[in-house]
């Protein structure tokens with residue numbers, strides 16, 4: 001038994017930290033924040049060259065064929081760096097949708113180019129109700145002679161404005177069984193994406209309108225049944241990993257600041273009020289890291305309780321991130337309220353991460369249900 | 374990441390499980406039902422049975438009664454003991470705290486003399502650290518031990534000493550040099566509780582039990598040979614003990630959680646079980662997540678130990694989080710039970726014979742031993758996060 005990272009994984013982690021500290025310092029993050037597209041194409045090219053975009057793409061489709069745990073290690077570092085761009089959503093969530101739901105042909109059509117970084121994809125699930133409950137998914141997929149016609153509106157779709165395809169959850173028939181997933185190409189007629197004004201400017205999310213968008217039969221993912229739940233599992237782990245890295249970084253910044261800022265003739269980090277706060281935060285972060293490792297490993301090893309583990313990780317880590325970022329701003333005093341100081345990048349990113357792919361209340365309820373109470 | 378046991382470990386686990394199924398003691402749980410002496414005897418018998426079966430202190434060296442097995446075997450046994458819901462071991466404080474200290478610091482003579490009887494339960498130990506003036510600030514302790522020839526002469530008082538009234542021996546911290554800085558004048562002594570000049574006065578606890586005591590020393594003579602480590606180096610010696618104590622107290626709380634969910638699913642208001650009540654359902658799941666986090670966290674720390682990875686601040690949080698979680702679980706149960714929560718142990722109308730109020734009070738006690746939560750946070754902040762010292 002070894003509940004821990006392998007040496008290769010430790011190297012992956014420290015390599016990623018090194019790389020991002022050079023290639024994605026906050027000066028770069030801020031530059032991308034200020035641009036309309038929010039894409040960071042040069043950075044994306046570099047991470048593709050490192051193989052990150054193909055991390056969980058099976059080898060037969062041109063990826064590295066590694067697991068969710070390896071991806072989670074990278075995503076933790078991306079959260080630590082507040083890395084902008086579609087990486088998590090394309091290489092984590094969209095790849096998962098194809099890997100879990102696609103036929104071999106569908107995988108062959110999309111995965112190699114996702115892995116190489118040539119294309120990006122995204123996944124569209126929630127609608128106006130902002131709910132993962134299948135009953136709240138109403139975008140309609142009506143049969144027509146050559147395939148389906150999609151009508152409806154999706155909300156909070158990451159990087160849809162630039163995605164080469166969108167995997168969209170749609171209702172072909174009423175009732176819980178009637179959900180299907182379709183791969184819609186970015187330039188499809190009737191498809192339009194509007195970038196939402198988002199507090200977390202390290203991300204771009206869109207409202208996506210489907211106005212009689214026609215898709216062929218082969219655009220329907222082969223294994224749609226149960227896919228929503230599996231995607232929630234994958235999305236939960238992806239987001240939880242970002243939360244872990246972000247929480248670590250926010251606390252680290254606050255602790256470092258507390259060592260140099262002096263008031264009352266001593267460093268503020270010597271005041272017990274701040275010491276105990278920081279201790280509580282790290283005491284929440286470290287056990288939650290164990291939850292994340294287990295959840296990611298659970299998907300790789302197809303453990304029986306993988307879904308529950310994913311929900312546990314997301315419920316805990318997203319709450320921990322918000323609280324840590326919040327308190328870390330407070331530990332900075334007035335300087336933490338400025339635009340110039342970087343701490344607000346994580347403060348805001350936490351708020352995107354917390355509800356995305358299910359907020360803590362949703363995931364706690366799912367934990368209870370999956371535990372049989 | 375590899376969560377599988379080897380075939381031998383799996384077989385070992387099955388052997389332990391099987392043994393426990395056939396050897397679980399019956400009457401031990403009902404402490405207070407039998408008289409104190411009988412209970413102590415039965416508890417010692419149970420410990421001896423466990424030891425003879427090979428299920429105590431598996432990682433200790435063979436020559437002192439251990440089996441020199443890796444920490445994984447010990448963890449398997451601990452998990453099975455927990456799962457089987459058998460009573461704890463009466464000598465557990467000595468096994469987890471004193472034993473490792475003697476193995477590290479004791480003389481050959483100490484090890485041969487004391488370790489085997491710690492394991493068999495033939496000798497029960499108590500921990501003589503706290504004093505009226507020395508709690509969290511343990512290093513300010515004043516119980517004085519003066520060297521007179523081959524003996525120390527001990528005078529002073531200990532307090533909150535759990536089990537002093539049933540103990541044969543005490544491992545104690547005493548002041549041997551009052552003029553040195555406070556951490557530098559302390560020594561670690563093994564004191565025979567039958568020595569003339571010792572008076573033990575049990576204190577009644579808030580839960581009505583009399584587990585901890587005051588212990589008075591009036592010119593108590595202790596052979597110099599009972600000194601562990603060098604003279605005036607007791608602080609260093611004791612710190613090994615405290616590290617082990619922290620590992621011990623963070624034990625997995627899953628069993629308690631399962632009982633709470635069971636209780637909640639039986640508890641109905643307006644025809645709806647509390648597991649379906651939106652607030653309690655959320656609270657239960659929130660706790661369950663922490664319970665699972667601590668289970669996994671323990672696996673992580675165990676893996677660090679097995680694979681000899683140093684680890685970092687993660688090693689420091691288990692006692693704090695574990696005991697706070699235990700307390701939070703007890704509070705949730707109390708909140709759920711409404712008026713029944715305030716019923717005392719043994720009240721016939723109370724749920725589960727009033728065990729919940731006892732659990733609640735017990736959860737408080739666990740937060741003191743080995744350093745209060747506040748002290749844990751001081752240590753985590755200053756040593757774990759490197760924040761500047763507060764004093």
Ligand SMILES: Cc1cc2nc3c(=O)[nH]c(=O)nc-3n(C[C@H](O)[C@H](O)[C@H](O)COP(=O)(O)OP(=O)(O)OC[C@H]3O[C@@H](n4cnc5c(N)ncnc54)[C@H](O)[C@@H]3O)c2cc1C
Nearest residue numbers: 261262263264268271272273274330331332333334335337
């Ligand atoms: C939006 C905004 C508007 C403002 N407007 C004005 C204004 O109009 N005029 C004006 O004069 N000022 C103004 N301020 C400044 C404000 O009063 C200060 O930010 C505040 O007094 C804190 O001081 P500081 O920022 O130097 O933080 P610090 O004093 O450096 O505090 C940093 C952290 O250390 C903690 N800390 C400090 N000392 C202790 C201690 N002894 N014990 C425990 N913790 C401690 C603090 O609680 C905080 O968490 C404004 C601030 C903001 C954010």
Ligand SMILES: Cc1cc2nc3c(=O)[nH]c(=O)nc-3n(C[C@H](O)[C@H](O)[C@H](O)COP(=O)(O)OP(=O)(O)OC[C@H]3O[C@@H](n4cnc5c(N)ncnc54)[C@H](O)[C@@H]3O)c2cc1C
Nearest residue numbers: 500501502503508509510533534535738741742743745747
């Ligand atoms: C059930 C039980 C069994 C026990 N068994 C034993 C035993 O067998 N042997 C033994 O030696 N001792 C035993 N103890 C004693 C236990 O170790 C002490 O209670 C503990 O160390 C705290 O000391 P204190 O009670 O003097 O509290 P104090 O140290 O007076 O603390 C009071 C409060 O002040 C806080 N505080 C103190 N210092 C600081 C600081 N620097 N920063 C922030 N907050 C601070 C504490 O956290 C606490 O909340 C037992 C205690 C209990 C409750």
